[in-house]
Amino acid sequence: RPRALSGIQPTAGSFHLGNYLGAVRQYVALQETHDAFYMVVDLHAITMPQDPAGLRANTRLAAAQLLAAGLDPDRCTLFIQSHVPEHAQLAWVMNCITGFGEASRMTQFKDKSAKQGADRATVGLFTYPILQVADILLYQADAVPVGEDQRQHIELTRDLAERFNGRFGQTFNLPAAHIVREVAKIHDLQDPTAKMSKSAASPKGLVNLLDEPGVSAKKFRSAVTDTDTVVRFDEKDKPGVSNLLTIHSALTGTGIPELEEQYAGKGYGALKTDVAEIFVAWVTPFRERTQEYLGDPETLDAVMAKGAEKARAVAAETLAAAYDRIGFVPAK
Numbered sequence: 457r458p459r460a461l462s463g464i465q466p467t468a469g470s471f472h473l474g475n476y477l478g479a480v481r482q483y484v485a486l487q488e489t490h491d492a493f494y495m496v497v498d499l500h501a502i503t504m505p506q507d508p509a510g511l512r513a514n515t516r517l518a519a520a521q522l523l524a525a526g527l528d529p530d531r532c533t534l535f536i537q538s539h540v541p542e543h544a545q546l547a548w549v550m551n552c553i554t555g556f557g558e559a560s561r562m563t564q565f566k567d568k569s570a571k572q573g574a575d576r577a578t579v580g581l582f583t584y585p586i587l588q589v590a591d592i593l594l595y596q597a598d599a600v601p602v603g604e605d606q607r608q609h610i611e612l613t614r615d616l617a618e619r620f621n622g623r624f625g626q627t628f629n630l631p632a633a634h635i636v637r638e639v640a641k642i643h644d645l646q647d648p649t650a651k652m653s654k655s656a657a658s659p660k661g662l663v664n665l666l667d668e669p670g671v672s673a674k675k676f677r678s679a680v681t682d683t684d685t686v687v688r689f690d691e692k693d694k695p696g697v698s699n700l701l702t703i704h705s706a707l708t709g710t711g712i713p714e715l716e717e718q719y720a721g722k723g724y725g726a727l728k729t730d731v732a733e734i735f736v737a738w739v740t741p742f743r744e745r746t747q748e749y750l751g752d753p754e755t756l757d758a759v760m761a762k763g764a765e766k767a768r769a770v771a772a773e774t775l776a777a778a779y780d781r782i783g784f785v786p787a788k
């Protein structure tokens with residue numbers, strides 16, 4: 457089976473709809489076809505300031521949401537990144553073959569550090585993509601399910617893998633981003649040209665899966681559209697309507713052309729109300745399942761511990777090969 461690897465940050469507590477449709481849903485699909493490794497990336501989380509108790513709670517909450525979304529520990533390997541020390545170890549090696557200018561070109565760092573103020577951004581935030589490179593290469597991943605915003609980091613992963621292989625001999629598999637075009641970028645409901653993001657300026661356009669469903673329904677009903685009235689998919693001229701159609705289609709499985717027909721002559725109000733209802737119907741059992749997993753922290757921790765053991769077996773082998781190629785004396 458080909459390998460898949462991906463990770464999600466525990467920083468915000470609740471996943472948002474963009475995380476789910478762009479990434480987590482693909483994790484669930486790929487566990488059927490791939491030898492899949494998924495992790496809660498707590499090492500990545502600390503590139504931004506975290507409250508220790510909050511980080512611990514949110515890490516378990518992220519694991520519970522992954523299980524609630526449909527990840528099955530019997531069909532994939534689910535773990536917490538910091539439980540596998542090889543991630544930090546290989547990241548150091550990869551840091552040492554990355555150019556400073558190359559790392560400086562990562563747009564996510566530029567965006568995030570600009571928001572924080574350049575002097576406050578940490579070196580960890582700067583090297584975040586290189587830790588991600590290590591995450592992927594350790595598992596010799598073929599497919600990396602992510603949203604569009606991660607494409608550049610996967611390109612960097614391929615570049616660094618090729619560089620290492622070229623200098624030291626074949627060690628790493630070259631991965632490819634697994635990006636599902638239709639849902640690769642879910643947009644903010646209030647600012648439909650922007651990505652839905654946990655760090656949006658206003659929470660009004662952000663749909664958190666664990667919020668009270670009524671709160672999210674209201675956000676859908678007051679989603680920004682345009683002054684026209686025709687329900688038509690047109691990302692350039694009708695980004696708000698197109699985003700609602702994308703979400704509708706993703707949650708119901710109905711094709712966009714069919715939806716356009718269905719809403720002919722109906723106007724935007726009907727579309728917004730329907731998407732709100734469809735979302736609430738989907739998210740209600742998701743929230744319940746999340747609470748069930750959270751209610752049994754011992755089982756949750758045991759699942760993560762078993763996952764870490766499986767992950768370490770693979771990661772340790774890759775790290776040992778990389779250390780050997782680089783010229784480190786083996787530890788006896």
Ligand code: AQP
Pocket residue numbers: 463464465466472474475476477478479601602603604605606639640641642643651652653654655656
């Ligand atoms: N709006 C989105 N549409 C599609 N996919 C998305 N992803 C994030 N936002 C969207 C994908 O979700 C996965 C997990 O991402 P993360 O844990 O790195 O979270 P993030 O990218 O930091 O999430 P945010 O909300 O976008 O955070 P900020 O505001 O900090 O940048 C990834 O595969 C990502 O592509």
